[in-house]
Every structure is written in C-alpha cells, then in structure tokens.
Amino acid sequence: MKAEVFAIGTEILIGDILDTNSHFIARRLPALGIDCYFTHQVGDNLERLTGELRRAWERSDLLLLTGGLGPTEDDVTREAVAALVDEQPVVDPELEHTLRGFFAGRGYAMPERNVKQAWLLPSTRAIPNPRGTAPGWWVEKDGRVLVAMPGPPAEFTFMWEQEVEPRLARLAGGAVIVSRTLKTIGVGEGTVDEMLSPLLKSTNPTIGVYAKQDGVHARITAKAATRDDATALIAPLEAEVRRILGTAVWGADDDTLGKAVGGMLRDRGMTLATMESCTAGLLGATITETPRSSDYYRGGFISYWTELKKRWGVPAQVVEQHGVVSAECAEAMARAAALATDADFGLSVTCVAGLDPQEEKPPGTVHVGCYDRATDRASHISFRFNQGRHAVRERAVTVGLLLLRRTLLGEQPGQVIRSG
Amino acid sequence: MKAEVFAIGTEILIGDILDTNSHFIARRLPALGIDCYFTHQVGDNLERLTGELRRAWERSDLLLLTGGLGPTEDDVTREAVAALVDEQPVVDPELEHTLRGFFAGRGYAMPERNVKQAWLLPSTRAIPNPRGTAPGWWVEKDGRVLVAMPGPPAEFTFMWEQEVEPRLARLAGGAVIVSRTLKTIGVGEGTVDEMLSPLLKSTNPTIGVYAKQDGVHARITAKAATRDDATALIAPLEAEVRRILGTAVWGADDDTLGKAVGGMLRDRGMTLATMESCTAGLLGATITETPRSSDYYRGGFISYWTELKKRWGVPAQVVEQHGVVSAECAEAMARAAALATDADFGLSVTCVAGLDPQEEKPPGTVHVGCYDRATDRASHISFRFNQGRHAVRERAVTVGLLLLRRTLLGEQPGQVIRSG
Numbered sequence: 001m002k003a004e005v006f007a008i009g010t011e012i013l014i015g016d017i018l019d020t021n022s023h024f025i026a027r028r029l030p031a032l033g034i035d036c037y038f039t040h041q042v043g044d045n046l047e048r049l050t051g052e053l054r055r056a057w058e059r060s061d062l063l064l065l066t067g068g069l070g071p072t073e074d075d076v077t078r079e080a081v082a083a084l085v086d087e088q089p090v091v092d093p094e095l096e097h098t099l100r101g102f103f104a105g106r107g108y109a110m111p112e113r114n115v116k117q118a119w120l121l122p123s124t125r126a127i128p129n130p131r132g133t134a135p136g137w138w139v140e141k142d143g144r145v146l147v148a149m150p151g152p153p154a155e156f157t158f159m160w161e162q163e164v165e166p167r168l169a170r171l172a173g174g175a176v177i178v179s180r181t182l183k184t185i186g187v188g189e190g191t192v193d194e195m196l197s198p199l200l201k202s203t204n205p206t207i208g209v210y211a212k213q214d215g216v217h218a219r220i221t222a223k224a225a226t227r228d229d230a231t232a233l234i235a236p237l238e239a240e241v242r243r244i245l246g247t248a249v250w251g252a253d254d255d256t257l258g259k260a261v262g263g264m265l266r267d268r269g270m271t272l273a274t275m276e277s278c279t280a281g282l283l284g285a286t287i288t289e290t291p292r293s294s295d296y297y298r299g300g301f302i303s304y305w306t307e308l309k310k311r312w313g314v315p316a317q318v319v320e321q322h323g324v325v326s327a328e329c330a331e332a333m334a335r336a337a338a339l340a341t342d343a344d345f346g347l348s349v350t351c352v353a354g355l356d357p358q359e360e361k362p363p364g365t366v367h368v369g370c371y372d373r374a375t376d377r378a379s380h381i382s383f384r385f386n387q388g389r390h391a392v393r394e395r396a397v398t399v400g401l402l403l404l405r406r407t408l409l410g411e412q413p414g415q416v417i418r419s420g
Numbered sequence: 421m422k423a424e425v426f427a428i429g430t431e432i433l434i435g436d437i438l439d440t441n442s443h444f445i446a447r448r449l450p451a452l453g454i455d456c457y458f459t460h461q462v463g464d465n466l467e468r469l470t471g472e473l474r475r476a477w478e479r480s481d482l483l484l485l486t487g488g489l490g491p492t493e494d495d496v497t498r499e500a501v502a503a504l505v506d507e508q509p510v511v512d513p514e515l516e517h518t519l520r521g522f523f524a525g526r527g528y529a530m531p532e533r534n535v536k537q538a539w540l541l542p543s544t545r546a547i548p549n550p551r552g553t554a555p556g557w558w559v560e561k562d563g564r565v566l567v568a569m570p571g572p573p574a575e576f577t578f579m580w581e582q583e584v585e586p587r588l589a590r591l592a593g594g595a596v597i598v599s600r601t602l603k604t605i606g607v608g609e610g611t612v613d614e615m616l617s618p619l620l621k622s623t624n625p626t627i628g629v630y631a632k633q634d635g636v637h638a639r640i641t642a643k644a645a646t647r648d649d650a651t652a653l654i655a656p657l658e659a660e661v662r663r664i665l666g667t668a669v670w671g672a673d674d675d676t677l678g679k680a681v682g683g684m685l686r687d688r689g690m691t692l693a694t695m696e697s698c699t700a701g702l703l704g705a706t707i708t709e710t711p712r713s714s715d716y717y718r719g720g721f722i723s724y725w726t727e728l729k730k731r732w733g734v735p736a737q738v739v740e741q742h743g744v745v746s747a748e749c750a751e752a753m754a755r756a757a758a759l760a761t762d763a764d765f766g767l768s769v770t771c772v773a774g775l776d777p778q779e780e781k782p783p784g785t786v787h788v789g790c791y792d793r794a795t796d797r798a799s800h801i802s803f804r805f806n807q808g809r810h811a812v813r814e815r816a817v818t819v820g821l822l823l824l825r826r827t828l829l830g831e832q833p834g835q836v837i838r839s840g
Contacts, residue, residue: 012443012446012459013446013456013457013458013459014446014447014449014450014456014597015443015444015445015446015447015448015449015450016447018440018443019443020438022461023432023435023438023439024435025435026432026433026434026435026461027434027435027436028435029434029435030434030435036433036434037433037463037465037468038433038460038461038462038468038472039432039433039460039461040458040459040460040461041442041446041458041459041460042457042458043457045457048457048458052458055475179434181436190491190531190533190534193492194531208430208431208494209492210431210436211572219436221434274701274722276701277719278708279705280701280704280705280707280708280713280717280719281694281696281700281701281702281703281704281705281708281720281722282701282702282705283701284700284701284722284724285699285700285701285702285705285813287700288698288700288701288724289809289810291774291775291809292774293700293724294724294725297700297724297725298724298725298728299697299700299721299722299723299724299725299728300701300721300722300724301719301720301721301722302694302701302704302719302720302721302722303719304704304708304713304714304717304718304719304720305714305717305718305719305761308718308719308761341725341728354711354712355711386551387551387574387578388574388578389709389711390574390709391574393705
C-alpha cells in the first residue's frame with residue numbers, strides 16, 4: 001500500500017510554523033506496513049492543492065492530509081477534496097447539531113461560517129474530533145482512501161491515535177515493517193559501511209548506515225506478515241552486526257549516549273562529576289536528561305573564567321605551562337572535579353568554541369579529559385571540529401561521553417574518526 | 421519568482437529524521453521576494469526523485485534541494501539532477517584535489533566512492549562547503565535555476581548564509597516581505613493580544629501574536645517594493661507596540677533571552693555566576709550560547725547531589741529547615757554562587773524535574789533565585805509547570821533569566837503568568 005502525505009497551510013510555506021504532522025505520520029506508517037513515497041507541504045490555495053491531490057490520487061492508494069479544515073475562507077481542504085472526487089458537499093444535520101452544541105457549551109453562538117465544518121460528501125464519513133470543532137473526513141472512492149485531519153497537533157495526534165491509526169491497521173493488514181537501529185561511536189561512516197559491506201546487499205532485512213550527531217547508526221529493517229516475524233528476521237542480522245562492530249555499538253533505538261554511559265555507572269555503583277569550560281554546563285545537562293541520573297551523577301563545576309579553574313583545583317603550573325585549552329588542563333580538570341565531589345570518575349571539556357583563536361589555538365580545538373580515582377590515572381581525547389559554536393559544543397559533549405565509556409570498558413582513548 | 425523546495429532522503433520518509441531544512445528555506449524566501457509554492461520530501465530513489473524534479477522544473481523558476489549529496493550509492497541527487505538537465509557528470513580535477521586534501525588533513529586516504537562528490541555537469545558550478553566533503557551545485561539552464569545543497573543542517577545553513585542567499589538576492593529583486601518580531605516575557609498571550617487589539621486590524625503591516633517557549637512574540641510583517649520601503653512601513657508600528665508593551669519587550673528577531681540579559685550585564689560591566697541542581701548546567705549552557713559571554717559569565721556550580729550544595733556554601737540550616745527544593749534554598753544557592761566566584765550577581769535553579777515528588781513537593785515545582793552582591797539582597801520566583809522533564813528544565817532556565825532581567829531593571833520578581 002502506497003501512501004502520500006500532505007500538510008496544508010500557507011503559514012507552513014512562509015516558514016511561520018514547522019510542519020511536524022507529516023513527520024509524525026511518516027514515523028507511524030512503517031509499522032502499519034504502509035510505504036510512504038512522498039510528503040508535501042502545500043498552501044491554502046484551492047487550485048494548487050487540488051492539482052497536487054489529483055496527481056497523488058492517480059499514483060498512490062492512500063492520501064493523508066492535515067490542515068485546512070478551519071472555518072475561514074482560507075481553509076480550502078474540504079473544497080479541494082470535493083473537487084478531487086467530483087462531489088458536492090452538503091451540511092450534515094447531525095454534525096451541525098454537534099457543532100452548535102460545542103459552541104453552546106462554551107456559552108456563545110456559532111459563527112455562521114463555521115457551518116462548513118459540518119459538511120460531508122456522499123463518499124465521506126466524519127471522524128470525531130473531541131478536541132476541536134473540525135471533524136476529520138474519511139473518504140473512500142475508486143479503491144482509494146483519503147483521510148483529512150485537522151492541523152493543530154493536539155487535535156491531529158488525538159484523532160490519529162484514537163480513530164485513524166486503528167482504521168488504517170485494519171485496512172492495510174498486510175505486511176508490517178519493523179526497524180532496529182544500532183548506534184556506534186568512534187568509527188567513521190565510511191568504515192562502518194566497509195565493515196558491514198557483506199551485509200549491505202541483504203534485501204529483507206535491509207541495512208542502512210547513517211552518520212548522526214551521536215555517531216554512526218546502522219539501521220536494520222525487516223518486512224513480514226506480523227511484527228513477531230519481522231523481529232525474528234532482524235535478530236540474526238543484529239547479532240552479526242554487533243559481532244562485526246564490537247564495542248563500537250553503545251546502544252539501540254531510543255537510547256542516548258548519556259543514558260548508556262549512565263547505565264554502566266549505575267551497574268557498577270559508581271559516581272561521576274564534571275568540570276566544563278566552553279560547554280559551560282551542556283555536559284552536565286546532557287547526562288541529566290536521563291531520569292534518575294542522580295543515582296550516579298554528583299554534579300560539577302562550570303569553570304568558564306580561567307581563574308576559577310585554579311580556584312577549583314587545577315594546578316596553576318598546568319595552566320601556565322600548557323594553557324587552559326590543552327590536554328594537560330583537561331586531565332587536571334577531570335581530576336579536580338572527582339576529588340572535590342568524592343566521585344569515582346571525573347569528566348572534563350575545554351575547547352575553543354568561539355570564532356577567534358584562544359591561546360593561539362584555532363577555533364574548534366577540543367580537549368576532553370577523564371580521571372579514574374581507583375587508579376589515579378587520567379586520559380584525554382583531543383580533536384578539532386570547526387563547525388561553529390553550537391556544533392563544537394555538542395561534539396565535545398559526545399566525545400566526552402565516548403571517553404568515559406572507553407575508560408569504563410578499559411579501552412584506549414584512541415583517535416576520534418570524524419563521522420559524516 | 422516561484423520556488424519549490426525538496427528535502428531528499430529516505431530517512432525523512434520513514435520518520436527517522438525531521439526535515440528542518442525546508443522550513444529554514446521557507447522562512448528565508450519571503451525576504452528575498454521569492455514565492456514558495458510547494459515543499460516536498462522525497463526518498464533516495466532515482467526514478468521518483470527525477471520525476472518530481474521534472475514536474476517542478478516545468479512549473480517553477482527555482483528549485484532548492486537539500487540532501488542526497490553524500491558519497492554512498494544511496495545518494496542519488498547528483499544523478500537525478502544530471503537526468504533532469506540531460507547532461508553527463510564529469511570529475512572536476514580541482515574539486516577532486518580539494519576533496520583529497522580534506523581527507524589528507526584528517527590523516528586518512530579518501531575512499532574511492534567519495535570521488536562522485538567531485539562531479540560537475542556542464543551547466544553546473546560548484547558551491548564551496550567548508551564544513552563537509554560535499555560541495556553544492558548551482559545549476560542554470562533554460563532560464564531556470566536549481567540549487568543542490570548538503571543535508572546535514574550545519575553544512576546546509578553555512579552554505580545557505582555564505583553562498584546561496586546572496587546569489588538568490590541578486591537573482592530575485594521583486595516585491596519583498598520583511599518581518600520584525602518583538603519578544604516579550606512575563607505577560608500571557610491573551611493579555612498581549614488584548615493590549616495590541618487596536619493595532620491588529622492593520623493590513624500592511626500586519627501584526628500577529630504567538631506564544632513561544634521564551635514568551636509571547638508580536639510579529640509585524642510588511643510588503644513593499646524594496647527592503648527599505650518595507651522597513652519604513654514597520655517602524656511606526658514597532659514604536660507603538662514597544663510603547664504599549666513597555667519593559668515586557670526584551671528583544672527582537674534573532675535575539676535570545678540569554679543574549680539580551682547578557683548584553684545588560686556587559687553594558688554595566690558586571691558579572692554573573694550560577695548554581696543549578698535540576699537543570700544541571702542547562703542555565704550555564706544557555707547563557708554561553710552567546711558569543712563573548714565570557715565578558716560577563718564567570719561560571720558556576722552544578723549541585724546535583726544535595727551534599728554539594730552545603731559544601732559549596734548553602735547553609736546547612738536552610739537545607740534542613742526548608743529542603744533543597746525551596747525559595748529559601750534557591751536564594752541561598754544564588755548567594756553562594758556569587759560569593760564563591762567574586763561575581764556581581766548569582767542566579768540559581770532548584771526544582772523537581774522528575775516524575776516523582778521530592779521532599780513531598782510535586783513534580784514541576786520550580787524555584788529560581790537571584791542574588792545582587794551590591795545590595796546583599798536575594799529574590800526568587802516560584803512556580804509549577806508540570807509538563808515533563810525536558811519542558812520543566814527549559815522553562816526553569818527561561819524564568820531564571822526573567823528574574824535576572826527584572827533584578828537588573830529594578831523591577832519586582834512578580835508572579836509568572838504562564839504564556840501559551
């Protein structure tokens with residue numbers, strides 16, 4: 001079953017709002033066994049919208065629309081659908097009654113323009129919308145299905161969950177698609193691609209390799225009659241990918257790197273503290289995105305001002321000899337953080353995030369340090385990632401967590417291979 | 421000039437990533453006087469992509485593409501564009517040289533499959549991509565223009581700002597639309613709407629009121645022959661909005677609250693330190709998103725573990741008497757942060773971000789504190805915002821900055837009116 005998705009609204013095309021409905025739908029379709037070939041954003045223009053719908057109606061089995069069901073003249077989704085199936089809308093007495101009741105319940109009269117929200121076509125059934133005034137439309141004609149849903153995400157997602165997805169599941173009832181994403185770090189996209197190349201020819205499941213902010217992901221996707229069958233197809237390939245990539249795999253699906261590394265600390269009953277300069281709290285904030293991170297995260301220091309590093313335990317001679325943006329300083333910061341908080345591990349970041357060099361070190365220079373109190377030893381990873389303030393800081397946090405993970409695994413810090 | 425936008429990548433159609441590039445482009449086109457009629461997301465499928473591009477090429481003047489420029493077999497944007505304009509790609513020696521240099525600089529050999537990133541067509545010029553390996557393509561043929569840009573947002577936005585937008589501005593030159601957004605905080609959406617109601621009838625410029633994460637925005641939009649004319653239309657309305665909303669307006673357009681408050685500190689030559697528990701660095705990270713924030717931000721403490729609050733200067737009796745999630749503790753944390761770092765102001769957050777109550781205080785309970793060393797006085801704002809871990813933490817940071825702003829303005833902390 002082939003689907004095409006439309007988000008309708010001029011405010012999307014002028015960039016006033018970001019269309020997240022289409023992404024929501026796209027995420028849900030694979031598990032229903034429905035292939036999504038295109039998503040589109042179209043303005044509130046009857047002619048252009050009708051043109052796009054006609055083309056999709058010819059080549060796809062299922063059209064999923066959000067937006068344009070409001071009461072104003074701007075909202076033309078109903079008119080476009082009526083033109084598409086060549087039918088005349090009529091006011092449905094029952095819908096009109098519900099609609100007037102909705103307004104009466106709020107203590108005022110229904111504006112007459114709202115009456116078009118009670119329209120139906122001969123081939124249309126209304127889909128209830130308990131969160132708003134616009135019912136959805138379920139249209140079946142000529143072996144095809146069109147579903148029109150309201151644009152506001154709170155109304156749309158409620159209608160999708162309660163009404164549309166269950167109906168689509170019955171309608172599709174064919175194959176389902178299940179995906180499993182394995183997440184790696186410390187290995188480049190090209191290398192993962194090469195290591196997995198014997199598996200990449202597989203057609204069911206398929207494997208795709210993607211560079212992401214938190215490393216390289218290998219995504220295994222299987223198609224089968226049931227969810228269990230698809231999961232069974234994935235299992236042996238997942239085992240093989242894990243064997244090939246070894247400890248580079250740190251998590252799967254919705255795991256975050258902070259959660260994965262935090263889980264390792266929790267399992268060992270160990271604690272962590274941080275000291276950050278350029279990231280200024282982003283490392284701590286990332287670690288604590290995971291619920292119950294207080295089990296292993298003690299806290300830390302934001303040593304933005306150089307003087308504070310010394311005040312908080314970094315030896316003055318380290319700063320004077322190597323500067324604050326140095327591997328030596330990163331290691332001393334990690335050590336100072338652990339000792340000041342009685343934590344088992346200290347983790348640190350120091351870098352040049354701005355556009356100007358600092359201590360003659362170029363923008364994008366990053367040093368992360370990790371200290372292990374049990375052995376009284378520190379290690380570091382140094383790299384350069386000149387992609388602007390935001391990206392440098394995010395990357396520094398990711399590599400910091402990588403270094404902690406390698407320390408916990410007893411691995412060498414190694415060299416970071418840039419992915420992407 | 422009519423434009424059509426394409427985001428290319430199967431990972432978008434299966435909902436693995438959200439396409440934000442098209443929204444970015446859609447936001448930028450009005451100011452260039454370019455009308456955006458459609459945006460589309462298409463998978464990495466040569467036939468379907470080429471089909472979509474052919475249709476757009478027939479009806480639009482400008483096609484803007486992101487994604488599909490990677491080195492793998494999956495990436496078919498170059499192949500689709502070559503098919504569209506019916507030309508054969510050739511390896512450009514200069515691009516190939518740059519590409520091999522990119523890899524050499526990172527200490528490893530270029531995988532041979534990457535050579536397709538050095539392809540050009542006869543009607544194509546390369547657009548430099550200093551942030552990655554894939555140059556963009558600028559294609560001009562038959563009176564139409566196509567621009568292909570890389571998909572990763574860091575690479576795409578840099579290329580857009582540096583290369584693509586300036587070229588498009590020269591190309592377009594019709595009526596332009598200019599917007600000005602005034603940002604407020606501490607006042608609800610309904611209140612702003614009411615206060616501005618006499619102005620909301622204006623048609624050119626128009627005014628819209630929107631609730632956002634950082635407060636309520638009033639957006640003024642004008643259309644005119646030139647950018648200067650549109651700006652002149654906006655000026656008197658902006659002055660009137662500023663008069664009506666007073667000090668609730670903290671910034672405009674791309675300003676962030678952190679930048680606005682930081683600018684006030686810089687203007688006074690004053691410094692700030694932080695102590696955070698539940699936000700665990702998010703406040704510091706937010707303040708330092710602004711370049712040169714080291715002019716006024718000293719650093720701070722992440723006192724996640726209760727014991728650390730006491731160790732870092734919060735009186736034990738405050739913790740014992742009021743608990744760590746209390747207005748008293750927030751004020752003591754702010755004071756401790758300022759004193760330990762010789763800063764003029766201290767700012768703090770303590771809250772219940774998780775799903776379980778803490779100290780019998782319900783989830784979403786937030787206290788932010790601010791300490792002014794000059795007067796040795798502290799103040800606080802307390803509120804509840806039970807919308808999940810992520811939202812509570814973001815909101816806590818926003819209200820913290822609001823409290824600091826009010827302190828700097830000599831205003832009362834007041835009560836937070838929830839916007840939205």
